[in-house]
Amino acid sequence: MRPRIYSQRDSGLGPVSAPLPSPWIKSPAWDGVWILSALWLVPLALALAGGQAGTGSGPLDQLYFVITALFWIGHRLGSAWLAYGTEAYRPLLRAQPVRFLLIPALVTAACFAIFLPGDSALPFTRTERFIALAILDYAASTYHFGAQHFGALSLYRARAGGAANPGIRQRDRLFALGVGGALVFLADALAGAAAYQKLWLDRWLPGFPAQALEPIRYGATLVLVAATAAMLIAELRAAPRSPPRILYILGLAMMVAIALQPRNPFIFLMIWSSQHWILASALAARTPRMEPCPAGKGVRRALHELNSRGWALMLMLMLVSLLLLPVFEVEANWLDSAANFGDRIFGHFAAGLRTSSFVPALLALGFASGFTHYLLDRSVFRLSDPQIRSAARGLLPV
Numbered sequence: 289m290r291p292r293i294y295s296q297r298d299s300g301l302g303p304v305s306a307p308l309p310s311p312w313i314k315s316p317a318w319d320g321v322w323i324l325s326a327l328w329l330v331p332l333a334l335a336l337a338g339g340q341a342g343t344g345s346g347p348l349d350q351l352y353f354v355i356t357a358l359f360w361i362g363h364r365l366g367s368a369w370l371a372y373g374t375e376a377y378r379p380l381l382r383a384q385p386v387r388f389l390l391i392p393a394l395v396t397a398a399c400f401a402i403f404l405p406g407d408s409a410l411p412f413t414r415t416e417r418f419i420a421l422a423i424l425d426y427a428a429s430t431y432h433f434g435a436q437h438f439g440a441l442s443l444y445r446a447r448a449g450g451a452a453n454p455g456i457r458q459r460d461r462l463f464a465l466g467v468g469g470a471l472v473f474l475a476d477a478l479a480g481a482a483a484y485q486k487l488w489l490d491r492w493l494p495g496f497p498a499q500a501l502e503p504i505r506y507g508a509t510l511v512l513v514a515a516t517a518a519m520l521i522a523e524l525r526a527a528p529r530s531p532p533r534i535l536y537i538l539g540l541a542m543m544v545a546i547a548l549q550p551r552n553p554f555i556f557l558m559i560w561s562s563q564h565w566i567l568a569s570a571l572a573a574r575t576p577r578m579e580p581c582p583a584g585k586g587v588r589r590a591l592h593e594l595n596s597r598g599w600a601l602m603l604m605l606m607l608v609s610l611l612l613l614p615v616f617e618v619e620a621n622w623l624d625s626a627a628n629f630g631d632r633i634f635g636h637f638a639a640g641l642r643t644s645s646f647v648p649a650l651l652a653l654g655f656a657s658g659f660t661h662y663l664l665d666r667s668v669f670r671l672s673d674p675q676i677r678s679a680a681r682g683l684l685p686v
Contacts, residue, residue, distance in 0.1 A: 366572030619654020
C-alpha cells in the first residue's frame with residue numbers, strides 16, 4: 289500500500305489522507321533499466337570482461353561499441369535539445385538569456401578561436417592547445433559525473449518528499465561528489481588513467497613509491513564502505529523509505545569499488561561512461577513530456593509531438609548519436625586514432641575526417657559541445673529554480 293500523509297486536523301470521522309507520489313520516476317522496470325543501470329551494467333561487464341585487456345576485441349568491447357554509438361553523442365546534445373528544442377524551456381530563453389544563450393555562445397566562440405589558428409599563429413601549437421583543453425575537460429567532466437549522481441539522488445529525494453530538507457540534500461551532495469568525484473579521481477590517478485597525467489599530476493606529486501599504492505587503495509575502499517554504509521543506514525531509517533535511492537546508492541558504490549581495484553581500467557571506463565550516458569539520455573527524453581502544446585501547426589507543433597513522446601525523443605537522440613559518431617570522435621581520439629568506433633560503421637569516411645582540412649573545426653566543435661553540455665546540464669536541471677521545476681515537471685511528482 290502506498291504511504292499516506294495524514295492531516296493533524298483529522299477528526300473522528302476518519303483520516304483525510306493524500307497519497308504520496310510514486311518514489312519511482314516512471315516505474316520500477318523503467319527506472320531499473322535507465323536510471324539504475326549500474327545495477328545491471330556492473331555484473332554484465334564483469335561477466336563479459338574475461339581476460340580482455342582493453343578496447344579492440346572481445347564481447348565487452350562490442351557492448352561498449354553499441355552503447356557508445358547509441359548514447360554518447362545523444363546524451364551530450366540532450367541538454368541542448370531541452371533548452372532550445374522544447375516548449376517547456378522556451379520561457380527560460382527569454383527569462384535567463386545570459387545563462388542559456390550568452391555564456392554557451394561565448395564558450396563556443398572561445399573554442400573555435402583556440403583551434404582555428406595554425407601552429408604559428410599563437411604561442412602554443414595546436415597539439416599543445418588540445419592537451420591543455422583535454423586536461424581542463426577531464427577536470428570538468430569529473431565534477432560533471434559527480435554532479436549527475438547528486439542530481440539523480442535529488443530527483444528521488446523530491447519524490448520521497450524530502451526535497452526541502454537541507455540536511456538530506458547536503459548528505460547527498462557530499463556522497464555524490466566525494467564518492468562519485470573525489471574517489472574516482474583518486475582511482476584514476478592511482479591507475480595512471482587521468483588525462484595526460486604525466487604532464488601535470490605526476491609533476492605536482494612526484495615520487496609516489498609503488499609500495500604506497502596498495503595502502504592508499506585500501507584506505508580509499510574503507511572510506512567508500514563507510515560512506516556507503518552511512519548513507520544506507522540513513523535511508524533505511526527514513527520515513528517514508530525510498531527503494532530507488534537505496535538502489536542508486538548501491539549502484540554508485542559498486543562502480544566506484546571497481547574503480548579502486550587494481551584491475552583492467554577499461555572495465556571501469558565502460559561501466560562509468562555507459563551509466564552516465566544512459567541515465568542522461570533517459571532524463572532528456574522524459575523531461576519535456578508534460579510541456580504545453582503550442583497553438584497552431586508548424587515546426588513547433590511537430591517538435592511538441594516528438595517531445596511529448598519519450599520513446600520517440602529517445603529514438604531521435606539515439607539516431608543523432610549514431611550519425612554524428614565519426615564527427616565527434618575526431619576530437620575525442622585525435623591523438624589516439626586506434627580507438628575510433630566510427631570506423632566500424634562508416635569506414636573510410638570516418639578515417640578520412642581525421643586527416644581532412646576540417647580537423648581544426650571538428651576539434652573546436654567537440655570541445656565546445658562538451659563544455660556547453662556541462663553548462664546546460666546544470667541549467668536545465670537546476671531544480672532549485674521554480675521556473676526550472678516548472679519546465680522539468682515531467683521528472684517531478686505532480
